[in-house]
Every structure is written in C-alpha cells, then in structure tokens.
Amino acid sequence: MFEPDIAKKDSSQNIKYSKSKIWWGKVNHFIKELIRCRTAFLGAIIVLFFILVAILAPFIAPHDPLKASIINRLRPPYWMDRGSIDYLLGADEIGRDILSRIIYGTRISIMVGLITVGISGFIGTLLGSFAGYYRGRFDAILSRFADFLLSFPYLIFAIFLMSIVGPGFFNLIVVLCFKSWVNFFRLSRGEMISEKTKEYVEAAQVLGESDIKIIFKEILPNIIHSIIVLATLRVGYFIILEASLSFLGLGIQPPTPAWGSMINAGRDYMLSSWWVSTIPGIALLILVLSINLFGEGLRDILDPRLKLE
Amino acid sequence: MKGIKILERISLAIPTMLAIAIFVFILMRIMPGDPVDKMMGKSGNVSIEEVQALEKEFHLDLPLFEQLKIFINGILHGDLGLSFQERRPVWDIIIERFPATIELALGALIFSLIVAIPIGVISAVKQNSLIDRLGMAFAFLGISAPAFWLGIIFIIIFAVNFNILPVYGRSTFAYKPIHITGMYVLDSVLSGNWLALKDSLMHLILPSISLGAAQAAVITRILRSSMLEVLRADYVTLARTKGLSEYIVITRHALRNALIPTVTVVGLQIGELLGGNMIIETIFGWPGLGRLVVTSIFSRDFPVVQGSVMFYALIYVTANLIVDILYTYLNPRTTL
Numbered sequence: 001m002f003e004p005d006i007a008k009k010d011s012s013q014n015i016k017y018s019k020s021k022i023w024w025g026k027v028n029h030f031i032k033e034l035i036r037c038r039t040a041f042l043g044a045i046i047v048l049f050f051i052l053v054a055i056l057a058p059f060i061a062p063h064d065p066l067k068a069s070i071i072n073r074l075r076p077p078y079w080m081d082r083g084s085i086d087y088l089l090g091a092d093e094i095g096r097d098i099l100s101r102i103i104y105g106t107r108i109s110i111m112v113g114l115i116t117v118g119i120s121g122f123i124g125t126l127l128g129s130f131a132g133y134y135r136g137r138f139d140a141i142l143s144r145f146a147d148f149l150l151s152f153p154y155l156i157f158a159i160f161l162m163s164i165v166g167p168g169f170f171n172l173i174v175v176l177c178f179k180s181w182v183n184f185f186r187l188s189r190g191e192m193i194s195e196k197t198k199e200y201v202e203a204a205q206v207l208g209e210s211d212i213k214i215i216f217k218e219i220l221p222n223i224i225h226s227i228i229v230l231a232t233l234r235v236g237y238f239i240i241l242e243a244s245l246s247f248l249g250l251g252i253q254p255p256t257p258a259w260g261s262m263i264n265a266g267r268d269y270m271l272s273s274w275w276v277s278t279i280p281g282i283a284l285l286i287l288v289l290s291i292n293l294f295g296e297g298l299r300d301i302l303d304p305r306l307k308l309e
Numbered sequence: 310m311k312g313i314k315i316l317e318r319i320s321l322a323i324p325t326m327l328a329i330a331i332f333v334f335i336l337m338r339i340m341p342g343d344p345v346d347k348m349m350g351k352s353g354n355v356s357i358e359e360v361q362a363l364e365k366e367f368h369l370d371l372p373l374f375e376q377l378k379i380f381i382n383g384i385l386h387g388d389l390g391l392s393f394q395e396r397r398p399v400w401d402i403i404i405e406r407f408p409a410t411i412e413l414a415l416g417a418l419i420f421s422l423i424v425a426i427p428i429g430v431i432s433a434v435k436q437n438s439l440i441d442r443l444g445m446a447f448a449f450l451g452i453s454a455p456a457f458w459l460g461i462i463f464i465i466i467f468a469v470n471f472n473i474l475p476v477y478g479r480s481t482f483a484y485k486p487i488h489i490t491g492m493y494v495l496d497s498v499l500s501g502n503w504l505a506l507k508d509s510l511m512h513l514i515l516p517s518i519s520l521g522a523a524q525a526a527v528i529t530r531i532l533r534s535s536m537l538e539v540l541r542a543d544y545v546t547l548a549r550t551k552g553l554s555e556y557i558v559i560t561r562h563a564l565r566n567a568l569i570p571t572v573t574v575v576g577l578q579i580g581e582l583l584g585g586n587m588i589i590e591t592i593f594g595w596p597g598l599g600r601l602v603v604t605s606i607f608s609r610d611f612p613v614v615q616g617s618v619m620f621y622a623l624i625y626v627t628a629n630l631i632v633d634i635l636y637t638y639l640n641p642r643t644t645l
Binding site: 148 | 602
C-alpha cells in the first residue's frame with residue numbers, strides 16, 4: 001500500500017538520493033499491485049494500445065479516412081459476403097474505410113478525454129485546495145457556484161452550451177471543462193479540509209512554512225492519489241460525453257472522423273448495413289471499459305478506502 | 310425541528326432556480342442565429358413591418374434587461390411565453406410532452422430495479438461465486454456502454470433482424486388510448502383497453518432498457534457493496550444466531566438496511582433518467598421533453614428551450630430534495 005506519511009518522514013530525515021529510491025520503490029510496488037489485479041492490468045494494456053494507435057494513426061491506417069470511393073459504398077466487413085480484405089471492417093455510406101476512420105477517431109476520443117480531464121483537474125484541484133485551506137468568502141462563493149453547476153443534469157447543460165458556442169473541438173473542450181472542474185474542486189476541497197487539521201500540517205505551520213508551500217509541498221502529495229483516481233475514471237466519462245454530443249451533431253463535425261458522429265451517420269443505414277453504426281460503438285465500448293477497469297484497479301491500489309468490495 | 314430543516318432546504322432551492330433562470334436566459338440571448346429569421350423559415354418576401362411586428366410580439370425589440378424582467382415575471386406567474394415555432398404557450402407544450410418523458414423514465418427505473426435488486430443481493434450473498442462474477446461483469450459493461458449505442462444495437466437486433474418489437478414512437482396509431490394522464494400504459498389500464506396496453510408496453514420496452522441499463526449497473530454495484538457491509542454487521546449475526554431462516558435474515562434485516570445508500574443513488578438516478586433522455590428520445594422517436602429540447606435548439610425556439618431547461622432543472626432540484634427528505638426518514642440518524 002501507499003503510505004505517503006511514512007514516506008514523507010523518511011525523505012525528510014534522509015539525504016537526497018534515498019528520496020529517488022523511495023520513489024522508485026513506490027513505482028515498483030505499484031506495478032506489482034497492478035499486475036496482481038489482473039483486470040486492471042488488462043485495462044491498462046488496452047488503454048496503452050489505444051494510445052499507441054492514436055499516435056501512430058497515419059502509419060497504421062490502411063486508407064485515407066476522408067477518401068470517399070463510390071464502388072466501395074457500404075461494403076460489409078470482410079467476413080461477410082461481398083466483403084474484401086482491403087476493407088477489413090467494411091466501408092461507410094460514401095465508401096470510406098471504417099477501420100481507418102476508427103483509427104483516426106481514437107485520436108479525437110483520447111485527446112478530448114485527456115485534455116478535458118487535464119484542464120479541469122488542474123483548475124479544480126487548484127481552486128479546491130485554496131478554498132479548502134483558506135475557507136472564508138472565496139470558498140463560500142466557489143462552493144455556491146459549484147452547487148449551482150451541479151443543480152442541473154450535465155448532458156442537457158452540455159447540449160445547451162454547445163448549441164450556443166457552436167460545434168468544434170476547441171468549443172467542446174471549453175464546454176466540457178466549464179462544469180467538470182467542479183468534481184475535482186469538491187474532492188480536493190474536502191480532502192484539504194480534513195488534512196488541514198492533522199498534526200503534520202500544524203507542525204509545518206509552527207515551523208513557519210508559507211501557506212503555498214504547505215498546500216503544495218505538504219498536503220497535496222498526500223491527497224493527490226484520490227485526485228488521480230477521480231481523473232482516471234472521468235476520462236471514460238468524457239469520452240462518452242464527447243461521443244454523445246458528436247452523435248447529436250453538436251460535437252466534432254463530419255467529415256473529421258469521430259466515433260460519435262460515425263455512429264450517427266450509420267443510423268440511416270441501420271436496416272441494411274448494421275456495421276456502419278455498430279463497429280465504432282464497439283471501439284468506444286472497449287476503450288471506455290478498459291479505462292474504467294484500469295481506474296477501478298487504480299482506486300483499489302491507491303485509495304482502498306473507496307473500495308467497492 | 311425536522312420540519313424546519315426541511316423548510317430550510319426547500320427555501321434554498323428557490324435562489325438556485327432563480328439563478329438557473331437568469332443563466333439560461335443570458336446564454337440563450339448570446340446564441341448566434343436570429344430567431345425571427347428562423348421563424349420565417351424560407352418563406353422569403355417578408356417585409357420589415359412584419360419582422361418588426363414579430364419582434365414586438367415576442368418582446369425581442371426591448372432591451373435585454375426588460376426581456377429578463379418579463380421572463381422572470383412570467384415564470385413567477387407560471388407563464389413561460391409563447392413558442393416561436395408553434396405560436397402557443399410553452400407551458401402547454403411542456404405539459405403535453407412531459408407524461409411521455411415520465412413514462413420512459415419510470416419504465417427505465419422499473420427495469421433497472423427489476424434487474425439490479427436480485428443481482429445485487431445474490432451477488433453479495435454468494436460473494437465470489439460465478440453468479441457474482443457474471444453479475445459484476447455485466448454491471449461493468451452497463452456502466453461503460455454508451456446509451457445511444459445500446460439503443461441502436463437494440464434497434465438492429467430486435468427490429469431489423471427479429472422484427473418483434475417496435476422501435477419508433479409510443480404507440481401504433483390505431484391503438485392510441487384515450488387521454489387521461491398522458492402516460493399511455495397507465496391510460497390503457499385506466500380505460501381497460503388491453504390492446505392499447507400491450508401496444509404501448511411493447512413500444513416502451515426497448516427505450517426503457519437502453520435508458521435504464523447504466524442505472525441498473527450503478528444500482529447493482531451500490532446494492533452489492535452495501536449488502537456486503539451489512540451482512541457483516543453484528544445485528545445480522547445476532548439474527549442468525551436467533552435461528553431465523555437465512556431468507557428472513559437477508560430480506561428483513563440485511564436488505565432493509567442495505568437499501569438506505571441505494572435509495573440515495575436511485576433518487577439521484579431519477580434526476581439523471583429524466584434529464585439524460587434527450588438522446589434516447591431522439592433515437593426512438595419518443596415524443597417527450599428531451600426530444601423537444603433537441604429540436605427546439607436546432608430551430609432556435611428560445612422560449613421553448615428556456616422553458617424546458619428550467620423545467621428540467623426544477624425536476625432535478627425537486628428530485629434531489631425529495632431524496633434528502635426521504636433519506637432522513639429511512640435513516641433517522643442523519644440530519645439535513
């Protein structure tokens with residue numbers, strides 16, 4: 001298990017090189033735990049695979065994801081009649097290769113997930129840490145605002161905002177971040193409030209350390225693990241949200257390949273060509289499932305308090 | 310004392326609603342796209358006088374602040390304005406659509422409870438058994454699968470390949486029950502129209518499952534973990550040593566207490582079910598509030614969007630409020 005308090009005590013008593021030793025020990029221990037929890041390990045491997053696919057998209061995609069071809073219009077996957085090995089997962093309504101579009105679509109999904117969580121996690125944690133440490137009016141205003149943002153369902157909120165700012169990658173990120181920082185804010189604020197009463201914080205205060213140093217050097221390392229767990233689990237959530245918005249035509253716009261809009265495009269051909277909608281959905285399911293498996297494993301390892309047996 | 314606390318909670322909900330109203334209003338006004346243009350559609354040949362008359366009718370000629378005053382004043386008097394598109398009160402449109410949304414949400418909720426309670430309880434009682442592992446695997450799938458994709462898969466499987474369930478709308482035209490509550494299933498029962506009942510139930514199945522799958526997964530997991538906790542409690546051991554049958558111990562002693570955290574989650578889910586249904590309603594052509602919002606956004610029907618988002622917020626706030634209050638009765642130790 002992670003024991004940050006003990007690690008801290010050790011690192012402050014010893015000299016520098018042992019600090020890196022402890023850090024390495026932690027990483028080593030973490031990887032061991034991850035492998036022990038087989039499902040989480042599997043999740044991590046698949047997520048890594050998707051990330052690799054996203055990075056290497058131009059090299060591994062068999063076709064240009066935007067290139068239409070009338071002859072191959074609605075060509076079924078290769079294991080069906082009329083299928084061809086050239087179009088492994090079939091082609092869509094204007095003859096674009098579905099596999100290549102899925103490969104490029106991975107980029108959008110992973111980028112939206114990571115960037116949104118990165119930005120909102122950073123902002124939320126920063127604001128939450130200050131609010132929880134200082135309390136007072138700053139905290140009161142932010143907390144009220146957070147409650148307000150939580151007072152209506154996220155999907156309608158996102159649809160509503162997207163229709164105002166218009167579709168597009170940048171707008172999507174802004175709209176998703178607009179509310180998602182709240183989760184990180186509330187988590188870090190709560191943790192900060194409970195950590196602040198502990199002895200090591202009081203000790204640091206008595207020693208005359210600055211507030212900024214106490215927040216970032218003393219407390220944050222002790223609460224960062226629950227924030228990391230939340231962040232991991234949120235990535236999957238945002239990937240689904242992005243797909244939902246793109247599905248409604250409010251997120252990433254065609255012809256850019258995004259899984260949500262691919263699923264939507266296939267709706268018109270559901271009766272005759274099931275693969276156009278189904279296959280991008282399977283990719284989405286596998287990615288989100290793996291992220292969640294990894295996230296829950298991570299939680300069991302880093303934050304056993306929250307374990308759902 | 311408790312009564313005062315409850316009143317306090319209710320009074321806190323009012324400023325929240327007001328803030329939402331202002332927020333929604335401001336956002337709607339900065340949206341690109343002129344509503345009068347949209348209203349005229351492609352009819353062309355519209356004189357400036359006509360445009361001005363329309364602007365006047367919908368108060369679009371007044372300064373923003375005046376418009377806001379009219380809007381808030383209207384809300385307080387239960388008047389949400391006129392729809393740009395349909396030229397009739399928004400309130401009427403919402404009330405007309407709302408039963409369909411409730412029916413779908415209830416369908417999804419009932420589906421998720423029917424699935425979640427047995428699986429959750431059995432998984433906990435037979436922890437680490439095959440049933441437990443399968444149940445948890447399904448719950449995990451349910452959480453990770455996007456609802457809109459599930460809906461499409463169901464349409465492909467049940468409508469296209471097997472042709473056993475309808476996938477569009479709420480009823481076949483000929484079987485539409487007479488209007489009593491607006492919820493077709495309930496109306497058919499009340500009017501004793503069994504053909505209509507069968508028809509509307511058939512229409513309800515697929516959208517309910519698509520919408521309820523994720524909720525079922527969430528509820529299963531929460532119920533299982535709280536059952537596991539409760540089953541280790543001293544009073545359960547006591548009940549067992551008293552010689553009560555395992556069935557009684559589980560249903561009367563364990564489940565009852567395990568339901569407390571579950572009720573909270575279910576309550577929050579009701580808000581989500583009512584508020585997260587735009588996509589499912591769009592896919593299944595379900596004429597509810599969610600679809601109304603989506604179509605109104607695309608046609609820039611300001612008053613309808615404003616009204617429905619407000620209505621959604623109201624439901625959400627109320628659902629959470631009711632859960633809080635219910636919670637204090639189920640678990641007397643908590644204070645609001």
